Amino acid sequence: MVKTVHVAGAVIQNERGEILCALRSASMSMPGLWEFPGGKLEPGESPQSCLVREIKEELGCEIQVGELIADAEHEYPSIRVHLLTYYAVIVGGEPAAREHERLLWLPASRLFELEWAPADIPTVERLLS
Structure with missing residues (x-):
């Protein structure tokens, strides 16, 4: 039986409506693919509190989590x-690539210019629909 991992991802938008994309680093699985930042849920943790914790750890900023996308x-x-x-917005601090190779702000219309991790593709498609 294949193990299922429960993960939450944040589609962080700035005031220009651009979306924060994060490039997986060489130390991560699937390096060189893009993803929405986030991480694994701890036992008993809600996806929203997971995102607040993970974004603080990975990007060093505070977010407010909005509605479910995908x-x-x-x-x-x-x-x-x-x-x-x-969906999420930054409410404190500036995002910095602490674990990722780099971060990039892109308008939704350009998201498919990047090579996404397969699990993130349904979200990209939803953002473009």
């Missing part, structure tokens, strides 16, 4: 990822 599952060879993505 609820997607993707089966990789050794693991199944159940990803919930939410």
Whole structure:
């Protein structure tokens, strides 16, 4: 049986409506692919509180989590990822790439110019629809 990992991702928009994209670093699985920042839910943790914690750790800023965008599952060879993505806005600090290779702000219309991690693609498609 393939293990399922529950993950939350934040679609962080700035005042210009651009979306924060994060490039997975060499120390992460699937390096060189883009993703929405976030991480694994701890036992008993809500997706929203997971995102507040993970974004603080990964990007060093505070966010406010909004509505759900996509609820997607993707089966990789050794693991199944159940990803919930939410809209979010920064309410304190500036995002910095602490764990990622780099960060990039893009308008939604240009998201498909990047090569996304497969689990994040349903969110990109939802943002463009």
